[in-house]
Amino acid sequence: MGAGDERRREGTMNNSRVRRPWRVAAAALIAGTVLLSSGCGHGDKTPSWQGGGDSQADGGTASATPSPTPTLSTVAVVTPAADAKDVVAISPIKYSSEDPENTTVTVTDAKGDEVKGVLDKDEKTWTPEKALAYGTKYTITVNGTASEGKNGSTTSAFTTMAKPSKVIRVTSFLGDGQKVGVGMPLIIKFSKSIPEKYRAEVERRMVVTATPAQTGTWGWISPTEVHYRPKVYWKANSKVFYKVSLAGVPLGSDYYGKSDLTVDLNIGRSFVMTVSNKSKQMTVKENGKVVKTIPVSLGKSATPSSSGTMIVMDKQKHTIFDTTDTDPVNGYKTPIDFAQRITWSGQFIHAAPWSEGKQGHTNVSHGCVNVSEAMGAWLFSRTLMGDPITVSGTEEKLKDGNGWTDWNISYDQFKKKSYL
CATH class of the missing domain: 2.60.40.3780 (Immunoglobulin-like)
Known part of the structure; x- marks a missing residue:
């Protein structure tokens, strides 16, 4: 989905120590x-000039040759x-x-x-x-x-x-020109695991520039994946540029970075969804103002919804939920409208006309956030990939890594995933 690769243009917000005025323009690059x-120590270590005359056959004293004056x-x-x-x-x-x-x-x-x-x-x-x-x-x-x-x-x-014959490719989940929600993490993946001793240097070579400026950090999700998130949600309608400069960079075991990449993207308006299990209501805020309150039905006790902050990762206007492969006895195959994935384990925001009588009162879903057909269409027409949704008060806490869970922990906790 919008994966970038080495075909992108060649080119976080690193904190550099203060330089004199003539160094300001170079600070961002030098930080990385x-x-x-x-890697160049193969020269002869003997002196370049070895003075001294030849010994005389008759044992006479060798004539002295003057040392050249060095430049x-x-x-x-x-x-x-x-x-x-x-x-x-x-x-x-x-x-x-x-x-x-x-x-x-x-x-x-x-x-x-x-x-x-x-x-x-x-x-x-x-x-x-x-x-x-x-x-x-x-x-x-x-x-x-x-x-x-x-x-x-x-x-x-x-x-x-x-x-080099051994290279590691770097790709970006997002591509140039995309517009994403205020909770969207920047996602970089590598074709091979990056050894721990090289991860700090890799981070230094991944530069993020936001306009207006915003504080943020990289965090390693796995040896092959690193995310960047700001301290708080991205500022609405801001611009983000990031550059990964790994071409030719040693990455261990004779592997080198294959290429550089750059990505320019746009952050959309602020669109934040909050769901309370206690009230069975979703509150939608756009640019800080409440624009809609929507009745919901969450997961029943046997299949509870996750409490935590999740991100809209994918949108499908029409799809089929098929769980028969994993649960042949109790599995189901159901057509679904306006599905928006928020976890890898299969939790979605989606229209559920069969539960409209329960929405706002009782939890009957298999872990999803059920809304009416009309409200499913309304949400679907307004959300962007990267919009956040926070669910509270359910029996189960969101597990780290079950989706883009970068916002499910504090900024200080996320910073601990960085190697800088």
């Missing part, structure tokens, strides 16, 4: 930088080492400088084209905007300020690693 070793510079490339091979394609370049504020770093490919990147003058690093091409030679030029006896520039070259 992978500070990896360059001094106020800047230097620290990593990758000069002419390093197999450098990880997303590695930052580390340099030294006697005058960081007046130092620039340029990286060019084999054609001489400049590569886009972000310069962090505090950390003295340059990080590529996206993963470099595999198996490609690049040249680094660092220009600083010359001083007496020292020049102000240096160059160095390195070659990136070959294209």
Whole structure:
């Protein structure tokens, strides 16, 4: 359902420490930088010059060869080492400088084209905007300020690693241009489990930008799935952009991220449903104002509805509920109108004309939120995927993971699912 993949454009709200003014534009990306070793330590460790004359056959003293005067510079490339091979394609370049504020770093490919990147003058690093091409030679030029006896520039070259054969795909449940409810979590999935030691770095490389700004966090649902939710419901009619930058990123056991992705989506109006088992009524608020009160029938004692906050995950105007596969004796096969799934275990909001006489008075369903045919149609015409519904007062509590249960726990509890 709207799954994104690597065909999306290449590109939470990370809290970065305060930088000087000239670093503000780079802060969001640098917060997600992978500070990896360059993977480039294969050079000869012996000195580049080994002075000393040849021994004389007659035992005479060897003539001394003067040591060449080294070329001094106020800047230097620290990593990758000069002419390093197999450098990880997303590695930052580390340099030294006697005058960081007046130092620039340029990286060019084999054609001489400049590569886009972000310069962090505090950390003295340059990080590529996206993963470099595999198996490609690049040249680094660092220009600083010359001083007496020292020049102000240096160059160095390195070659990136070959294209990896073991990759992990990243996909987004949501796609560009979708409009979702205020309770919609951002859902990212991986084609292979991400080892725990790499999850914090993965989170740093998943940047969420909301307009207007809103506080939120990622939380791991499983080794292959991570969700993002704001502290409170999304602000109505806001815009959300998120970027996952994992192309070329090491993810353990010789696996690397296959690609980057970006998603632009819209949050709709606030539409919040609250159901009380005590009153057998659903209260519907739109943008904070009560717009409808609807009689309901919830699950009977043998098949109670879950108490907790759930999210509309799927909508089907007409469908058939078939439980005969799991319960051949007591199962049923029933046509259903205006079904809106809220749990994986099979709880829905839906029209139930057969229970209209019980709605508002008695619970007779198999765990679903029964409403009348008219109210089922009314709700169905107004809800979005991602709209929240909270049920209270039933015999059973909503189990974690039985649906998109991100809102069924407090924000502080959800933050504990993060590895940052």
